[in-house]
Amino acid sequence: MIKEKINKLFAVTLLSSSMVAMPAFAQNNAEDLVQQHMDRAAIEEIVKNYILENGDIIIEGIDAFQMRQAEEEAKAAEAAIQNESAFLYENDHPVAGNPDASVSVVEFFDYNCGYCKKALVDVRDIVDSGEDIRFVFMETPILSPSSKEVSKWSLAADKQGKYFDYHVELMEHRGQYDEKTLIKLAKKAGLDVDQLMADKESPDVEAQINENLEYMQKFGVRGTPTFIVENRMMRGYVGKERLLDTANEIRESKK
Structure with missing residues (x-):
């Protein structure tokens, strides 16, 4: 999921730059050009560095998600118990x-x-x-x-x-x-x-x-x-x- 978001962000960035520098007839091929120049290893390095630099934020997000999920499950269980x-x-x-x-x-x-x-x-x-x-x-x-x-x-x-x-x-x-x-x-x-x-x-x-x-x-x-x-x-x-x-x-x- 993170990699997909970075891929899209990277693609949009390159696409925007290309549209400024390229003639109008070339804009239709911008996405193809972006895909050709995307470096999988570079993207993976971006993801790795982001996780290493922002590990606490990611953990907090996971914890918050798990807490919300637990609360939702508890509410659903309580409702089911009351109904049955x-x-x-x-x-x-x-x-x-x-x-x-x-x-x-x-x-x-x-x-x-x-x-x-x-x-x-x-x-x-x-x-x-x-x-x-x-x-x-x-x-x-x-x-x-x-x-x-x-x-x-x-x-x-x-x-x-x-x-x-x-x-x-x-x-x-x-x-x-x-x-x-x-x-x-x-x-x-x-x-x-x-x-x-x-x-x-x-x-x-x-x-x-x-x-x-x-x-x-x-x-x-x-x-x-x-x-x-x-x-x-x-x-x-x-x-x-x-x-x-x-x-x-x-x-x-x-x-």
């Missing part, structure tokens, strides 16, 4: 914590996500402490083919009322998720394995995963973990204290 809040908070997603809490936290996650596993410690601490927070779990398997299979098993556990127990076992697991492992973890969570294996193949489980992934795009969620606290989106691993502080801010704003 029923999907987040009133749909039949697995939940944990206080069912009557004044603040809900939605987590988009993948079982093969290392930072999601790290976030589990914070989520479980908040749930176990009895905080005035309800967690909504959004299964979004995006990292590998095995992620989707694990999500199917996990959502099936919700049919037995043991979603969070199994979720914890799955998140704490380190290594591959093969069928033997999924069965072993299901038994640890107290699940009926035969029923679990039947339920994971039900059409509604597949439909829920597909719908989650569709809304993930609508909300502008680009990776896992991502948390939505009411209408505020927090990308990546944020830690227990930030989750609690954000929930408290929202709770206070409702008073």
Whole structure:
């Protein structure tokens, strides 16, 4: 882009000079003449020198552009969350914590996500402490083919009322998720394995995963973990204290 602008500027400069010095009949060929005399190496040197001499200005421009882009994305995400809040908070997603809490936290996650596993410690601490927070779990398997299979098993556990127990076992697991492992973890969570294996193949489980992934795009969620606290989106691993502080801010704003 910079090179194109300099090319055009250079061409206009030469063209203007040529039009003064050249007869009228030659002006039609001015652009051809300019192209013949443009030195690619010289132009590249101009670009290089400009960048070296004005690096701070270029960086400031990039930073400003990125800030504007982030602000626009945040506004778009907030609008999408407000318009589709029923999907987040009133749909039949697995939940944990206080069912009557004044603040809900939605987590988009993948079982093969290392930072999601790290976030589990914070989520479980908040749930176990009895905080005035309800967690909504959004299964979004995006990292590998095995992620989707694990999500199917996990959502099936919700049919037995043991979603969070199994979720914890799955998140704490380190290594591959093969069928033997999924069965072993299901038994640890107290699940009926035969029923679990039947339920994971039900059409509604597949439909829920597909719908989650569709809304993930609508909300502008680009990776896992991502948390939505009411209408505020927090990308990546944020830690227990930030989750609690954000929930408290929202709770206070409702008073």
